[in-house]
Each structure stands twice: as C-alpha cells, then as structure tokens.
Amino acid sequence: MxxxxxxxxxxxxxxxxxxxxxxxxxxxxxxxxxxxxxAPGTISVSGHGTQQATADKVTLSTTVHAEEPTAREALEAHGAAVKALISAAKAQGLTLQDIITEDLWLQPVYSNDGDDSRISGYEASQPISLNVWNITKAAQVIEAIMESADNAVRLDGLEFDLKNHAPLLKRARAEAFQDARTKAEQYAELSGHTLGDILTVNDYTEIGSRTGNLPTETYAGKSTVTLTPHKITDKVTADISYKLK
Missing domain, CATH: 1.20.5 (Single alpha-helices involved in coiled-coils or other helix-helix interfaces)
Known part of the structure; x- marks a missing residue:
C-alpha cells in the first residue's frame, strides 16, 4: 500500500x-x-613616520636673456652671457653635468607708436639650472653667476634638497611600522585578542624639498649673500593588516 x-x-x-x-x-x-x-578576524591600521635632515644640496633656477635690435645680435649677446655664466660656475667648482640648459626662446619685441605696433627688437632667453652639491658654497656661486654677465642673468629661485633621501626614508619607515604596530596591539587588546602575523603591508612616501624665491637685486654688485640652512622633511605612511589570535 x-x-x-x-x-x-x-x-x-x-x-x-x-x-x-x-x-x-x-x-x-x-x-x-x-x-x-x-573567528578572531583581522585588523588594519595606518602608521605614520616623519623624519627631518638639514639640506645638503641646492638647485639654482636662472634665466639668461638678451635684447638687441636684430635677432642675430640678440642670439650673439645671449650666447656670450651663457658662456660667461658657465665660466663663472665652473670657477666655483661646478661641472658641466651640474649645469642644465633648457629650451632657447627667440621672440620679437614690439613697441606701440600711436595705433601702430611695430617690431623694435628681439629678445633671446633661456632657463638654466645649476646644481650646487656643496651647500656652503651656494652663496658664492650665486654672487659669481649674477656678476658674470651684467644684467643678463636673472635668479628666479632656488630649491633646497638632499643628495640622498634613502637614510631619511629608512628611519621614517621604521617609525611608521612601529606606530602601526603600537596601534594594532592596543586595538587587539581592547577587543580581547592578541596580535598575530602580518598579512599585508603597503607604504606611501612623501619626499620633501624646500623652495625659495630671491629677488635679483639682492645680488647686484658686491653684496654678500647669506643662505640659511633648511630642514627637509620626508614622510612615510604604512598601511598594515594583522591576524588576530
């Protein structure tokens, strides 16, 4: 059934x-x-490390310019000013590898005569950067290049930096790692667990430098240039995940 x-x-x-x-x-x-x-699960934290060091390198940003009635004369005057700048820099211990030339610009200069605009001359200009590896000589280099070609050289600014950021970043990483671990241990304890193995590590670096703008007239004639050493700051953020036990 x-x-x-x-x-x-x-x-x-x-x-x-x-x-x-x-x-x-x-x-x-x-x-x-x-x-x-x-299951205890995992915990993710961010640690931060900041380290400073005194700058040991400075990069000078300059512009060499010349204005003359004709294009040929402007180029010739500009070329003479560049040669004078390079000679002055080399006399202060810089090498050709320390002197970086960029694009050369040649453009007409216009003047207004009533309603009419006409070409009155030509201007040749070129940015040139100089790496000064002995920062104690930076003031001497500035004075030398500014005096090398009368008013043809303009100092646009300078940037303080480090020759090698590796030691500073190494210390910042260690600080960031310890900061992350301290936070993780506290959170693990607060949640009733203990900290286990590391699962993942991702870090982000911020490499610092210091810039400054200095007026050209400061270095005219025989004036003395004084540069104050700057501190360079490097930062590291470490995102770390741990197992909980």
Whole structure:
C-alpha cells in the first residue's frame, strides 16, 4: 500500500525529499556559521613616520636673456652671457653635468607708436639650472653667476634638497611600522585578542624639498649673500593588516 500510495502521489514525494534536503543543509551549515562568528578576524591600521635632515644640496633656477635690435645680435649677446655664466660656475667648482640648459626662446619685441605696433627688437632667453652639491658654497656661486654677465642673468629661485633621501626614508619607515604596530596591539587588546602575523603591508612616501624665491637685486654688485640652512622633511605612511589570535 505504501508503495502504491507513493507511486500515485509524486508531488508529496517531492515535497518530502525537499524538506529532508533543506534540513540537511541547515544542519550542515550551522557549524560553519558558528566558526565564522567566533573567528578572531583581522585588523588594519595606518602608521605614520616623519623624519627631518638639514639640506645638503641646492638647485639654482636662472634665466639668461638678451635684447638687441636684430635677432642675430640678440642670439650673439645671449650666447656670450651663457658662456660667461658657465665660466663663472665652473670657477666655483661646478661641472658641466651640474649645469642644465633648457629650451632657447627667440621672440620679437614690439613697441606701440600711436595705433601702430611695430617690431623694435628681439629678445633671446633661456632657463638654466645649476646644481650646487656643496651647500656652503651656494652663496658664492650665486654672487659669481649674477656678476658674470651684467644684467643678463636673472635668479628666479632656488630649491633646497638632499643628495640622498634613502637614510631619511629608512628611519621614517621604521617609525611608521612601529606606530602601526603600537596601534594594532592596543586595538587587539581592547577587543580581547592578541596580535598575530602580518598579512599585508603597503607604504606611501612623501619626499620633501624646500623652495625659495630671491629677488635679483639682492645680488647686484658686491653684496654678500647669506643662505640659511633648511630642514627637509620626508614622510612615510604604512598601511598594515594583522591576524588576530
């Protein structure tokens, strides 16, 4: 009878099978859900490190320019001024590798005569950067190049930096790592756990430099240039994930 009854009631049989399967899945899943709920998990923190050092390098940004009635004369005057600047820089111990020339610009100079505008001359100009590796000689180099070609050299600014950032960044990383670990240990303790192994580490660096703008007239004639040493700041942020135990 039971066989016949089952044979003639397929919908009931399917319902019974689904019910058994559902109960089985729930029973099988319950231990996994309990384990996930009680697992210690992970913790992610950010640590920060900041280190400073006194600048030991300065880059001078200059522009050499010349204005003359004709384009040829402007180029010739400009070329003479560049040669004078390079000679003065080399006399202060710089090499050709320390002197970086950029694009040379030649453009007409216009003057207005009533409603008319006409070309009155030509101006040649060129940016030139100079790397001074002995920062104690930077003031002497500035004076020398500014006096090398009368008013043809303009000092646009200077940038203080380090010859090598590696030691500073190394100390900043160590500080950032210790900062992250201290935070992680505290949060682990507050949550009733202890700190486990490191899972991931990502760091971000911020390499610093200091810039300054100095007016050309400061270095005219035989004036004395005084440069105050600047501090360079490098920063590291470390994002670290730990296991919790």
């Amino acid at each position: 039971s066989v016949t009854s089952l044979h003639h009631s397929p919908s009931l049989a399917r319902f019974t099978s689904l019910a058994v399967l559902t109960v089985g899945l729930l029973v099988g899943m319950s231990p996994l859900a309990t384990a996930a709920d009680t």
